[in-house]
Amino acid sequence: MPTCEECKNFFSWExxxxxxxxxxxxxxxxxxxxxxxxxxxxxDSADCSxxxxx
Amino acid sequence: MGEPAIxxxxxxxxxxxxxxxxxxxxxxxxYLRKAMWKKGAIGGLYPPGLYVDLERxxxxxxxxRELESSPDPYVIKFAKILAHVLDTKTIFITDHSQLVGYLxxxxxxxxxxxxxxxxxxxxxxxxxxxxxxxxxxxxxxITDVTDYWAGKSxxxxxxxxxxxxxxxxxxxxxxxxxxxxxxxxxxxxxxxYIMTGARAFEDIIEELDRRIDEAxxxxxxxxxxxxxxxxxxxxxxxxxxxxxxxxSIRYAxxxxxxARIIAENYETDDKRKEELLQIxxxxxxxxxxxxxxxxxxxQYDLFIQLFSRNEAIEGAWPARPDYYxxxxxxxxxxxxxxxxxxxxxxxxxEFLIRAAEVSQYKPKWTRxxxxxxxxxxxxxxxxxxxxxxxACNGMTIAFLQAxxxxxxxxxxxxxxxxxxxxxxxxxxxxECIRQGLxxxxxxxxxxxxxxxxxxxxxxxxxARTWAHQACMSPAPCTKHGFQPMRMANATVNCAKIIEYVFxxxxxxVVNMQIGAETPDAATFTEYDQVFxxxxxxxxxxxxxxxxxxxxxxxxxxxxxxxxFLSAVSERSVESGLDVCEPSISRGNAWIxxxxxxxxxxxxxxxxKLVFDEKKYTMAEIKEALASDWExxxxxxxxxxxxxxxxxxxxxxxxxxxxxxxxxxxxxxRELKCPSxxxxxxxxxxxxxxxxxxxxxxxxxxxxxxxxxxxxxxxSPGPGLDKKGPTAVLKSxxxxxxxxxxxxxxxxxxxxxxxxxxxxxxxxxxTYMKTWADLGLDHVQFNCVSDETLKNAQRDPxxxxxxxxxxxxxxxxxxxxxxxxxxxxxxRTVQGLx
Numbered sequence: 001m002p003t004c005e006e007c008k009n010f011f012s013w014e015x016x017x018x019x020x021x022x023x024x025x026x027x028x029x030x031x032x033x034x035x036x037x038x039x040x041x042x043x044d045s046a047d048c049s050x051x052x053x054x
Numbered sequence: 055m056g057e058p059a060i061x062x063x064x065x066x067x068x069x070x071x072x073x074x075x076x077x078x079x080x081x082x083x084x085y086l087r088k089a090m091w092k093k094g095a096i097g098g099l100y101p102p103g104l105y106v107d108l109e110r111x112x113x114x115x116x117x118x119r120e121l122e123s124s125p126d127p128y129v130i131k132f133a134k135i136l137a138h139v140l141d142t143k144t145i146f147i148t149d150h151s152q153l154v155g156y157l158x159x160x161x162x163x164x165x166x167x168x169x170x171x172x173x174x175x176x177x178x179x180x181x182x183x184x185x186x187x188x189x190x191x192x193x194x195x196i197t198d199v200t201d202y203w204a205g206k207s208x209x210x211x212x213x214x215x216x217x218x219x220x221x222x223x224x225x226x227x228x229x230x231x232x233x234x235x236x237x238x239x240x241x242x243x244x245x246x247y248i249m250t251g252a253r254a255f256e257d258i259i260e261e262l263d264r265r266i267d268e269a270x271x272x273x274x275x276x277x278x279x280x281x282x283x284x285x286x287x288x289x290x291x292x293x294x295x296x297x298x299x300x301x302s303i304r305y306a307x308x309x310x311x312x313a314r315i316i317a318e319n320y321e322t323d324d325k326r327k328e329e330l331l332q333i334x335x336x337x338x339x340x341x342x343x344x345x346x347x348x349x350x351x352x353q354y355d356l357f358i359q360l361f362s363r364n365e366a367i368e369g370a371w372p373a374r375p376d377y378y379x380x381x382x383x384x385x386x387x388x389x390x391x392x393x394x395x396x397x398x399x400x401x402x403x404e405f406l407i408r409a410a411e412v413s414q415y416k417p418k419w420t421r422x423x424x425x426x427x428x429x430x431x432x433x434x435x436x437x438x439x440x441x442x443x444x445a446c447n448g449m450t451i452a453f454l455q456a457x458x459x460x461x462x463x464x465x466x467x468x469x470x471x472x473x474x475x476x477x478x479x480x481x482x483x484x485e486c487i488r489q490g491l492x493x494x495x496x497x498x499x500x501x502x503x504x505x506x507x508x509x510x511x512x513x514x515x516x517a518r519t520w521a522h523q524a525c526m527s528p529a530p531c532t533k534h535g536f537q538p539m540r541m542a543n544a545t546v547n548c549a550k551i552i553e554y555v556f557x558x559x560x561x562x563v564v565n566m567q568i569g570a571e572t573p574d575a576a577t578f579t580e581y582d583q584v585f586x587x588x589x590x591x592x593x594x595x596x597x598x599x600x601x602x603x604x605x606x607x608x609x610x611x612x613x614x615x616x617x618f619l620s621a622v623s624e625r626s627v628e629s630g631l632d633v634c635e636p637s638i639s640r641g642n643a644w645i646x647x648x649x650x651x652x653x654x655x656x657x658x659x660x661x662k663l664v665f666d667e668k669k670y671t672m673a674e675i676k677e678a679l680a681s682d683w684e685x686x687x688x689x690x691x692x693x694x695x696x697x698x699x700x701x702x703x704x705x706x707x708x709x710x711x712x713x714x715x716x717x718x719x720x721x722x723r724e725l726k727c728p729s730x731x732x733x734x735x736x737x738x739x740x741x742x743x744x745x746x747x748x749x750x751x752x753x754x755x756x757x758x759x760x761x762x763x764x765x766x767x768x769s770p771g772p773g774l775d776k777k778g779p780t781a782v783l784k785s786x787x788x789x790x791x792x793x794x795x796x797x798x799x800x801x802x803x804x805x806x807x808x809x810x811x812x813x814x815x816x817x818x819x820t821y822m823k824t825w826a827d828l829g830l831d832h833v834q835f836n837c838v839s840d841e842t843l844k845n846a847q848r849d850p851x852x853x854x855x856x857x858x859x860x861x862x863x864x865x866x867x868x869x870x871x872x873x874x875x876x877x878x879x880x881r882t883v884q885g886l887x
Contacts (some may be wrong), residue, residue, distance in 0.1 A: 011315050023315050026146070029103060031060055031089030032762075034320065035146040035160070036312045 005041035012041060013031040024050055063809060068805055069842075071489045072461055072855035079459040080396065082150045083403045087460050089148060091162045093413035093428045094464065097420035099251040100164060100860075101329025105186040106178055106415055107163035111199040113139050114169060118202070129632075133617045135169075136364055137301030147316065148335070150326075153353055153404050154309045155360045166415040167197045170238050171209035175200040177417050184415070188680060208614045211449075216602050216610055223598050225839055226564045228749055229550050230599045230744075231419055232541060234606035236614045236634050237366035239541040240429070242523055245531035248626040248767060249357065249378040254344040257301045261627060263298045269630070285389075288630025293619035300362045300566060302618070303342045310337035315623070348382040348398060352405045355379070358410070358622060365416045365618045369424075370524035372430035374531060375405075378446035379441075387448060395452070402456040408487035410462045423745040425863030425874055427464040430740065434521040436479065437470030437499050442518065444474045454482040458489055463857050463864045467494035468522050470502075471826065484818055487835050488809045492859030494820065495834035496850050502528050502831050505792045509641050509722075509734045510678045523861055526767075526797045526832065527740045529642040533624045537642045538633040544603045544733070546595055547742065549649035549750045549763055552656045555584060556676050556754075563759075565750050570594040576673035581665040584672070588657065589717050596645055596718075600725050600733055603643070607728045610634035641731030644796040645722070649746060649763045650737040651700050653714055655771065656754035658707035659697030679752040682759050696757035701770025703781035708788050711768075714792045720748060722795075738799035739766020741860050744874045751834070762877045767832070772880035779821065779884035787828035801859065803836045803883045817886040834859050836878060843867060843879050 004010045004022060012020040021036040045051045065074035076084060092101060117138040121131045144159035156166040164184065168175050174827075178184070179200055185192050204210070212219060216234070224230055232239065247253070269285045269292075288438035304674040317330035317584040332349070339345070340354035340360075357373070362368060386393035413428050424430065435453055438535050439445045439714045457467065469483050482764070483494055506517040506528055516535045520528035550561070551571070557567025609631035620633040629638055663669050670689065678686040697706035718735045725733035744761035751759050755771070763773040768786050779802065786800055809818060825833055836859045846853030850868040858878055867875060 011311075011319075013311075021311060023312065023313065023319075025320070026160070028160070030091060031085075031148050031161055033146045033148040033161065034312065034316050035144055036308070036315070037144045038142055038308075 002045050002051060002053070003041065004039045004043040004048075006053050007045060007050075009050060010039070010041070013048075017041065022050075025054050032034055060086055063880035069490070072456070075459050075461050077403055079403065079640050080400055082400055083459055085150045086148070086404055086407050087462075087738050089161075090407050090411055090462075092866070092869070093164060093411065094424070094426040094865065094869055097871050098418050098425075099419075099421045100184050104162050104164055104184065105411075106166050106181070106194060107160070108156040108166075108186065108195050109143060109159040110139055110165050111168045112195060112731055113726065114167070115199050115202050116154060118206075126694075127290045129290055129294040129615045129617055130297065132615065136618065139364060140301045140305040142363075147310060147330075148163065148310055151404060152349060152401060153327060153408050154313070154337065155353075155356050155408070156367075157360060157363055157414065160588060161411070164413045164415050166571075168203045170367060171205055171207050172200070172204050173209065173232060173539060174233050174415070174417055175203060175207070175466040178415060189641055194311075208237055208855045209611050211608050212606055215613075215858055216605055220507045220598050220601050223566070223568050224602055226561070226566060226568065227419060228329055228561050228564045228751060229568055229595050230421060230545050231547075234602040236539045236541070236606065236610035236616060238751045239539060240368045240370035240372070241362065241366065241370045241538050241540065241619055242521065242529050242536040243358070243362070243531065243619075244533055244536045244623040244625070245378055245518060245521070246376050247533060248622045249355065254354070255303055255341045256343060257373045258621060258627060259296055259299050260286065262299075262621075265627075265630065266296075271313075285630075289631050291615070291617070291620065291626070291632060294615070294617035295627070297367070298361070298618040299621050302357065306337040306341055306357055310334040312853035314548050321350075321726075345382065348379065348386050348393060349401055351382040351403055353491050354546050355407055356405065359412070363412065365616055367416065368414070369420065369429040371409065371429065371682055372521045372523045372529070372531075373431075373433045373465075374435075374437075374519075374521040375433055375446055376435045376447060376450040376453050377437070380449040382448060383449040383452060396453055399456050399459065399537065402452050403460045404785070406460050406462055406465060407454060409465050419745065421510075423740055423742050424863070425741045425744070425871055426859065426869030427863055428523040430863045432468050432495070432525055432863065433465045434771065435467050435469050435494060436472075436475060437520070438472055438503075438516045440518050440520050444476070445830070446479045448473060451482050453485055454494075456487060457491060457493075460858065461491065461855060463866050463869075464491070464866045468497050469494035470497050470499040470520075471822070472499040473826075478673060481815060481856065483567070484815050486817070487837055488806070488814065490806065490838045491857055492834065492836055493833060495845045495859075496825070498826060498829070498831045501791050502797065505796065505831065506530070507628075508792050509796055510640060510731050512640065512867045513643075524801055525740060527644050527736050528644075528797065534638065535642065536623070538616070538619060538623070538639065539607060541603045541606060544599050544643065545742075546599055547649055547746050547750065548595075548647045549652040549746065549753060551588060551591045551595055552653045552753060553751050554595070555587045556679050557765050559591065559594070562680075563712045568595070568598070576676045578672045581661045582662055585657065585713065588653070588714070592714075593717060593721050596721065596725065596733075599610065600645065604683055604728050606636060607636060636728035639729050641727045641729030643731065643733050644736045645729040645733055646717075646797075647735045647737040647794070648742040648766065649750065650766070651711070651768060651771065652753055652755055652757065653698050654707060654711035655697070655774075657714070658699075659693045659711045659754050659756075661710065662697055662706065663692065675754055679754065683753045683756070689757075690756045691876035693754060697755070699771060699774040700768075701775035701782045701785050703784040708785050711785075712788060712794075715789060717773050719794050734796040736796040736798075737763075737767045738797070740863060741870065742766070744871060747873065764875060764883060765801050767801065769799065769801040770882075772849045772877060773883050779886060780824065782884070783824055783828050783830065786830050791829055791831040800830065800833045801836070801881065802833055803881045805885065806837050806839050808886055809837060821886050836869075836881065840879055840883070843875065847872070847875060
């Protein structure tokens with residue numbers, strides 16, 4: 001089972017490595033941006049369409 | 055070969071201001087302006103591409119479920135829900151941006167707060183235009199969230215404690231709009247506490263800790279007095295405030311972390327890397343610590359506004375940004391020279407864009423009443439300092455210049471004019487008006503300061519700090535003077551007053567008795583009887599709308615608290631009481647009087663045609679109105695054409711207007727807010743004149759059901775002011791703008807051709823001198839030609855960026871309904887000079 005911490009988009013927190021930010025590039029019809037959402041390092045990412053193995 | 059490029063000067067000569075702005079602004083501002091998702095509804099519906107953000111309601115609901123079995127008091131649970139949203143929502147940083155933060159999870163989302171009102175949640179469920187795909191999945195989420203908050207939302211909680219009769223009349227939508235909720239209107243801020251650089255969130259947290267420790271020590275002294283018992287409530291409130299402040303600091307640090315991640319892992323451009331690291335530094339600094347630079351100051355302000363909207367729907371954005379950011383601009387641009395004017399304009403332009411993007415899901419009646427915009431973000435510029443000296447500074451000019459570069463319709467500005475404003479600043483103000491922005495609106499500072507002292511007893515130093523609460527109403531930005539809760543249902547559809555005179559208070563549109571059961575108008579034999587009935591109806595309608603607001607304000611501290619707003623308010627940090635607690639507020643209530651002038655024109659028509667000339671009987675008018683003038687066209691035209699109309703310097707009708715205002719003003723001093731202060735009226739309209747067109751029945755000024763109402767405030771009916779701009783000003787000057795009401799909106803249209811060049815400026819300046827000499831408190835201008843507006847109706851795609859002044863706000867012309875567009879075109883274009 002792949003987990004978030006194995007993903008290229010995962011950036012762990014210095015003060016709590018069990019958690020991190022899932023950072024992704026996004027482009028909508030008007031603008032481009034980077035977005036981030038907190039995730040757990042051991043979160044199952046089997047169904048995540050953005051998962052990229054480190 | 056293509057056509058030669060058109061120069062900026064050529065665009066300006068052709069009054070193609072949008073194209074000129076596009077060429078004048080920096081590449082960054084151009085990108086950010088075009089990247090912006092406009093959130094204002096068009097025809098009551100959100101534009102394509104936007105959708106309701108389901109992330110936030112899911113987060114709120116999951117946390118609320120988790121806390122159900124917690125022993126925490128409600129205010130702490132509520133604070134924890136707010137903190138959970140800030141800790142876990144998706145955040146983003148747009149390319150080229152220097153300021154960060156948005157309410158929703160993505161740029162094209164509209165946030166939905168399901169904790170406010172079940173009726174709002176049901177609107178979301180039934181709004182197919184805003185539900186995200188896949189619809190079935192979204193509907194499941196919406197249903198779950200809606201079911202959970204049914205019976206638990208603020209409105210559900212307070213309604214059982216309200217007068218049922220009043221509630222039914224308010225919710226009928228006939229006489230007012232909005233619901234009496236402390237988290238459902240908008241709030242001023244104690245800017246004198248939070249925006250002077252003297253403190254920031256860590257300082258407040260330190261003070262809260264100290265107060266909690268002191269209270270805790272005292273609470274364990276022997277003896278269970280009421281004072282000791284109250285300390286427990288205060289400790290809970292202080293704890294809730296602290297939770298929200300700490301979460302806010304963490305939220306800013308999430309942006310700092312993201313900015314660093316982008317800079318260190320993705321960004322290849324060195325300049326952008328530097329900017330991202332700068333963003334990180336800024337977000338590590340504010341809101342935890344006081345700002346040191348203009349960027350930090352703007353970011354700090356933006357965070358405060360977002361946190362306040364994390365807690366409540368805010369339909370307005372009271373602010374005085376040149377005053378509170380001015381010292382940072384001055385230091386960096388003029389003293390230290392660490393920022394160029396152009397760099398400052400980039401930051402300020404982006405600040406306007408970030409504000410324009412803010413969006414919260416609102417009920418359809420609000421979207422119809424505020425066509426084309428998200429809310430009335432009317433920011434206050436200019437004015438005087440607390441000592442009475444001129445407050446204009448470099449930032450005042452920079453805001454005016456930035457607004458012409460980004461040309462957004464919301465926020466807009468209102469300018470506090472006073473006799474010491476420099477010519478340089480006045481020219482910048484004029485340039486915005488000339489370039490068709492419809493703003494700033496002009497406010498007479500000496501008059502409004504005197505007005506604030508007269509109506510609400512604000513001391514002069516506090517009155518001088520005033521900022522617009524929404525379109526029009528001033529309130530100080532001080533500890534006891536700022537307003538924590540404005541509930542829009544103290545907004546009166548005043549045309550109903552004269553309508554009810556003829557129906558003995560029965561509302562034929564919503565089919566219920568709303569007004570007073572005054573005697574049958576057909577039996578009236580003297581004008582005084584008509585006027586007496588009008589006064590009775592006015593008092594009845596005002597009271598129906600004010601009572602629920604007063605009740606909700608009293609219930610708010612316990613039932614619908616605002617821990618974050620309390621945390622940034624000195625009076626609450628000091629007292630441990632919710633910011634809405636009436637005993638710590640001086641009070642600054644007002645009744646917004648929509649559709650007001652119809653009363654004066656109708657009463658004057660009755661007085662002249664029925665009682666002076668005896669051409670008709672009251673029974674005939676009653677019958678004609680009941681028939682919506684059908685079968686009475688000749689008579690209707692007589693009432694339209696041969697009755698005197700407000701705005702022509704005609705004492706006959708102007709005296710009627712004064713009689714109405716004097717009665718309302720006298721009653722305003724009988725109505726009291728929970729702080730014991732007065733409820734003066736404030737005639738203005740937003741686009742309520744269109745919203746109410748199908749709700750107000752036929753009127754004695756010749757209007758039929760469905761016709762647009764007048765555009766509001768004390769503006770004459772469109773096309774009915776036939777004697778020129780000075781006559782309009784003279785009519786308006788018969789009103790005492792200090793003691794007859796809280797403020798009076800006046801719309802005027804000027805010819806863009808006439809305002810061209812230096813001559814145009816001098817003409818406008820002369821007009822403004824007359825306006826000031828006559829003691830009016832407000833005027834705002836539309837300065838777009840009929841030709842442009844008609845072209846925009848024919849070919850909206852080509853005229854996407856034409857902005858007009860609707861009433862207390864501006865909007866893109868193509869975003870407002872056809873009826874409102876027509877109403878603006880019908881307004882008289884005043885020739886100056």
